[in-house]
Amino acid sequence: MHAESTKLIKDGLWNNNPALVQLLGLCPLLAVTNSFVNALGLGLVTTFVLVAANALVSLSRHHINSDVRLPTFVMIIAALVTIAELLMQAMTYELYQILGIFIPLIVTNCAILGRAEAYACKNNLGPAILDGLAMGIGFMLVLVLLGGLREMLGQGTLFADMHLIFGSLANNWQLTLIDDYQGFLFAILPPGAFIGMGLLIAAKNIIDGYMEQRHTVAPSSGESRRVRVTGTIS
């Protein structure tokens, strides 16, 4: 059980990250990551929906006819997104207005339906929640990273407007990295999202390649290996 949990967490955060590896949910990912606060807002809502959807799907998996499971999953997700949307209207109305259409569009985020179909409908409640949490946080980290990078490049600030989520507590969180920065509009506009996302995926691949190299080189050094030449060569 412990190994299973570790695997779930590792998969969600890195090895099978919904944004960097599965490339799911790219529409909101690319559209709202023009600032840190927008990215964090959408990331939190998506994580909430992902965890709740996994939990509900896992609980009801024995009662759902497998022929109609996909529409049922979508309805569960849609109900949860509606709850999240109403909550946002009540608590963070300004952010709700900024994110606009991308809140209802969480329903169509294939990462959520993907987890329901691939994991939650086959597993118990506990692992399903953990999977949803790991995947949600993995997705949110990429959102926040991309949002932060684009905000820094585009406006020269970080954590601007954080009061939209955290209220008056966060009034002076804004960091201005460069005074009287001209602004790199390209990073805020959609093409900046595509290029930034591409660079993040490239960075992940570089790190993976480096890790793999270290793994494979280390044991083979020093000892000679015998190569099997008879029987089936795999």
Place this chain on the structure above:
Amino acid sequence: MIKQLLSSPHLHGGNRSQRIMLLVMLACLPGLAAQTYWFGYGTMINIIWAVGLGIALEAGVMHLRQRPIKPAISDGSVILTCVLLGLALPPHASWWLVGVGVLFAVVFAKHLYGGLGNNPFNPAMVGYALLLIAFPAAMTVWASPEQQLTFNQQWQWFWSQQGTIDGYTQATPLDAYKHLQGSTIHELRANNPGVIAYEQASWWISMAYLAGGLMLLALRVFTWHAPVAMLTSLGLLALLFGTGEPDLYASPTQHLTLGASLFAAFFIITDPVTSATSRRGKLIFGAGIGMLIYIIRTWGSYPDAVAFAVLLMNLSAPLIDQYTQPKVYGSNKN
């Protein structure tokens, strides 16, 4: 993009890429001289900085890609890219503006697609389009032909942006004609002597590029198809709309000699890597660019349209190639 050989390569013409790049750069010289004469030393400073930075970036990227550095630089392709970008940028650009453009042209548009010969988009135009999107304010202010900064002033402005250049800049005529605000083109010209002076400067610069382009044509660096098709389609469209309502639409002469029309026709769209390959393909490619330039200039929101038009047609070049592949001699008709 893998180019198919469309004719039998029986004899080698001796046109190595190094020689072609050198010839194109030489052909830019009249245009550069004219731009310097009318708009001051800004263009020259742009080019010097762009070429220096471009070579450094090319060497850095080739090192990262673990490829030989020296051939990549000595073929001149990166230098030409930077020269073209430097010519296209406003004379009052600053070092970071040019720097960002070169970075995107060399690293993103060229090397991320696999280096020379593999880039689907014209690197100089990618750099230009990026700058236009990212820094619209800095990119739409052009130097005024009536007052010029001295070399020292220009040099200082380039590196530190100290001092003011307000008196030395103006909007280009193409930009002005787009924001007529109720007046006609005729009235606008009558009220703004600056626009007329600019048109004159632009005419001379265009003629200089035309001369350089004709020289390259005579040396058979490229064929006539793409430039002629582009200028014809742009001129015809301008004629069509211009004769109907000359008060609202610029005339064909204005469209051909203002902005970057002739520069693009001979130096940008003739890039062998990113344009269509066959002769019929080049005609379609050029005509498409001319048409898009007219459309974007007239109804779009940016003052000039060459970069976007070229990039859009770069995107369609492989498709054009597929449908204009010449038949092998003696093969069946279908």
